[in-house]
Amino acid sequence: MSLTSFVPALPEIFVLTMVSLILLIDAAVGEKRRYIAYGLSLLTLIGAALLTLRDFSSMPVLALGGLFIDDPLSDVLKLFLYLATAAVLVYARDYLRQRGLYRGEFFVLALFALLGMMVMVSASHFLTLYLGLELLALSLYAMVALQRDSSVATEAAMKYFVLGALASGMLLYGMSMVYGVTGSLSLGGVAQNLADGTDLRIPLVFGIVFIVAGLAFKLGAVPFHMWVPDVYHGAPTAMTLFIGSVPKIAAFAFVVRILGQGLESQVTEWRDMLVILAVLSMALGNFAAIAQSNLKRMFAYSTISHMGFMLLGILAGSQNGYSGAMFYVIVYALMTLGGFGMILLLSRAGFEADRLEDFKGLNRRNPWLAFVMLLLMFSMAGIPPTVGFYAKLSVLQAVVEIGYVWLAVAAVVFSLVGAFYYLRIVKLMYFEAPADTEPVAVAPDTRLLMSANGLAVLALGILPQPLMAVCVHAIGASF
Amino acid sequence: MTYTTAIFYFFAAILVFAGLRVITSRNPVHAALHLVLAFFTAAALWMLLEAEFLAIVLVLVYVGAVMVLFLFVVMMLDINLDRLREGFWDYLPLAGFVAVLLMIEMILILGGRHFGLEIMGTPAPHPADYSNTRELGRLLYTDYVYAFELAAVILLVAIVAAIALTMRRRKDSKYIDPAEQVRVKRNDRLRIVKMPAVKKPETGKGEGA
Numbered sequence: 001m002s003l004t005s006f007v008p009a010l011p012e013i014f015v016l017t018m019v020s021l022i023l024l025i026d027a028a029v030g031e032k033r034r035y036i037a038y039g040l041s042l043l044t045l046i047g048a049a050l051l052t053l054r055d056f057s058s059m060p061v062l063a064l065g066g067l068f069i070d071d072p073l074s075d076v077l078k079l080f081l082y083l084a085t086a087a088v089l090v091y092a093r094d095y096l097r098q099r100g101l102y103r104g105e106f107f108v109l110a111l112f113a114l115l116g117m118m119v120m121v122s123a124s125h126f127l128t129l130y131l132g133l134e135l136l137a138l139s140l141y142a143m144v145a146l147q148r149d150s151s152v153a154t155e156a157a158m159k160y161f162v163l164g165a166l167a168s169g170m171l172l173y174g175m176s177m178v179y180g181v182t183g184s185l186s187l188g189g190v191a192q193n194l195a196d197g198t199d200l201r202i203p204l205v206f207g208i209v210f211i212v213a214g215l216a217f218k219l220g221a222v223p224f225h226m227w228v229p230d231v232y233h234g235a236p237t238a239m240t241l242f243i244g245s246v247p248k249i250a251a252f253a254f255v256v257r258i259l260g261q262g263l264e265s266q267v268t269e270w271r272d273m274l275v276i277l278a279v280l281s282m283a284l285g286n287f288a289a290i291a292q293s294n295l296k297r298m299f300a301y302s303t304i305s306h307m308g309f310m311l312l313g314i315l316a317g318s319q320n321g322y323s324g325a326m327f328y329v330i331v332y333a334l335m336t337l338g339g340f341g342m343i344l345l346l347s348r349a350g351f352e353a354d355r356l357e358d359f360k361g362l363n364r365r366n367p368w369l370a371f372v373m374l375l376l377m378f379s380m381a382g383i384p385p386t387v388g389f390y391a392k393l394s395v396l397q398a399v400v401e402i403g404y405v406w407l408a409v410a411a412v413v414f415s416l417v418g419a420f421y422y423l424r425i426v427k428l429m430y431f432e433a434p435a436d437t438e439p440v441a442v443a444p445d446t447r448l449l450m451s452a453n454g455l456a457v458l459a460l461g462i463l464p465q466p467l468m469a470v471c472v473h474a475i476g477a478s479f
Numbered sequence: 480m481t482y483t484t485a486i487f488y489f490f491a492a493i494l495v496f497a498g499l500r501v502i503t504s505r506n507p508v509h510a511a512l513h514l515v516l517a518f519f520t521a522a523a524l525w526m527l528l529e530a531e532f533l534a535i536v537l538v539l540v541y542v543g544a545v546m547v548l549f550l551f552v553v554m555m556l557d558i559n560l561d562r563l564r565e566g567f568w569d570y571l572p573l574a575g576f577v578a579v580l581l582m583i584e585m586i587l588i589l590g591g592r593h594f595g596l597e598i599m600g601t602p603a604p605h606p607a608d609y610s611n612t613r614e615l616g617r618l619l620y621t622d623y624v625y626a627f628e629l630a631a632v633i634l635l636v637a638i639v640a641a642i643a644l645t646m647r648r649r650k651d652s653k654y655i656d657p658a659e660q661v662r663v664k665r666n667d668r669l670r671i672v673k674m675p676a677v678k679k680p681e682t683g684k685g686e687g688a
Binding site: 066105 | 587588589593594598621622623624625629630632633635636637639640642643644647
């Protein structure tokens with residue numbers, strides 16, 4: 001192995017080096033100059049983005065002994081991971097500072113989680129997939145528990161940790177069965193072995209069941225969703241913002257790599273499992289969200305339904321389906337960043353704006369932020385001309401293409417149910433008197449980012465073609 | 480029955496017995512000691528599989544380090560066993576049903592029909608001078624160097640997380656930093672303030688300062 005074989009992994013190496021540096025520098029300069037860690041973290045993201053762009057691959061390249069794959073899919077997704085992480089850092093800054101959570105460990109753990117996601121996104125081996133997942137998960141558990149004085153946060157971290165460990169166990173068990181059947185741990189090797197046919201059908205299906213269950217746990221799809229509302233609700237909102245948005249992009253890559261690349265030939269086996277997961281997720285997510293009065297819990301249930309929708313694209317098992325799901329998950333991350341970001345913006349020292357009534361009459365307190373929230377809610381509900389409509393449409397097209405018309409109809413019906421609770425927020429913002437009369441104090445850069453976030457939802461809805469073309473190209477060149 | 484088969488059954492029987500005692504013994508220290516025995520016999524089984532390095536590492540790391548720490552913890556904590564056993568008989572029917580179901584499923588899938596020697600074949604034995612320690616080392620630092628480094632990063636995250644979650648400076652702690660004590664100046668200890676006199680000194684009486 002020569003030194004040049006490390007070149008495809010340069011972004012990962014860069015991020016790891018920078019995290020280690022930030023860890024040391026922040027410990028040395030102390031609390032007074034925390035902005036150094038903040039600035040260095042943003043610089044890390046920019047640097048990693050430049051490195052990824054510099055080596056943007058046009059075709060898949062295996063590296064590091066076949067453990068690592070550098071393909072357009074991983075490059076595109078990594079760029080969105082950087083973008084989303086940067087947005088989280090900016091949104092979360094003031095919130096964390098007001099709650100004494102503005103600590104060096106937050107940046108270090110967030111960047112470690114990012115590194116784990118980068119590893120997952122460009123993994124071509126069960127081993128790296130799993131190690132990336134654990135790196136991400138371990139950082140997230142610690143981030144949730146970072147608010148030590150809050151018993152709710154500690155409880156959420158505990159639940160997240162125990163159920164996450166259980167899911168990892170299931171995933172590993174499934175992987176070991178697949179290894180037993182195919183004799184290979186690399187996704188390419190597994191796919192090749194299965195394409196030749198195997199006599200061990202029953203152990204293989206057994207393994208796939210465990211893998212799908214583990215994946216569903218990590219995605220938070222029904223019936224493996226129990227942890228999502230509690231963790232989203234209990235974690236400090238800044239951490240919820242991170243957990244709810246960025247890892248979903250990596251989770252998409254994780255599912256597509258295992259099911260779409262490794263177990264591609266077994267599509268008939270896992271499709272039915274995903275159909276059940278998707279229908280249950282959309283049904284329970286949308287109906288349960290109606291009953292919530294806490295916005296974080298409501299978004300948690302909405303996440304469950306969105307993950308069900310994303311699974312629709314993956315279960316199609318076609319390139320159109322994968323690119324539709326990729327588009328969906330990117331758009332979902334964008335909307336979630338905006339949604340949780342808005343809760344952070346309206347919160348202030350000693351006050352969490354996470355109940356529905358906190359959004360009452362927002363239009364009178366701050367018309368612009370109310371308008372941005374309106375765009376985000378329209379997009380989550382899938383109302384044109386926002387991008388959420390187009391995301392849902394592209395996924396539904398893929399489902400109809402494989403002949404599952406009833407599934408598409410069911411998905412549309414459940415989205416209509418979901419529109420109720422998104423539009424309820426719009427109604428509260430525009431047609432009710434404000435319960436809270438404090439002026440909304442927002443830092444200029446955060447306000448700018450929130451505006452960009454909201455307008456991006458609108459702009460991508462009017463002109464979805466460029467992003468869609470990127471997704472189609474990334475999937476087309478990687479499969 | 481060959482010699483190695485006999486040894487295998489001997490160690491396997493001890494392993495099963497030790498495993499059962501871990502969950503059935505009433506004394507936590509006994510349970511921990513039986514776990515040590517279970518690790519030790521498992522290492523012997525690995526030795527039979529020609530995985531010498533793993534066997535020795537299991538003894539060194541788990542028996543030598545992890546279990547010793549574990550024993551310390553068990554001895555220091557006052558564990559109320561009766562509270563842990565509360566509701567044991569209430570949960571037993573359902574838990575037992577699930578466990579039996581799982582066992583039947585696993586026997587059906589993992590049994591000799593799918594993964595038996597006829598299908599998987601016996602691995603070729605290695606010559607006596609074959610060192611699987613060297614082989615493992617070679618693989619870890621060449622083919623799997625990426626995964627190896629990632630595992631190291633995960634351990635680093637574990638350290639960072641453990642420190643971030645547990646280290647806090649207690650406000651009521653009487654701890655004094657020696658470095659601060661050495662650096663202290665006279666002016667930090669003693670402050671001379673000039674105050675204008677607000678009250679005329681009363682002469683004749685011995686009170687006041």
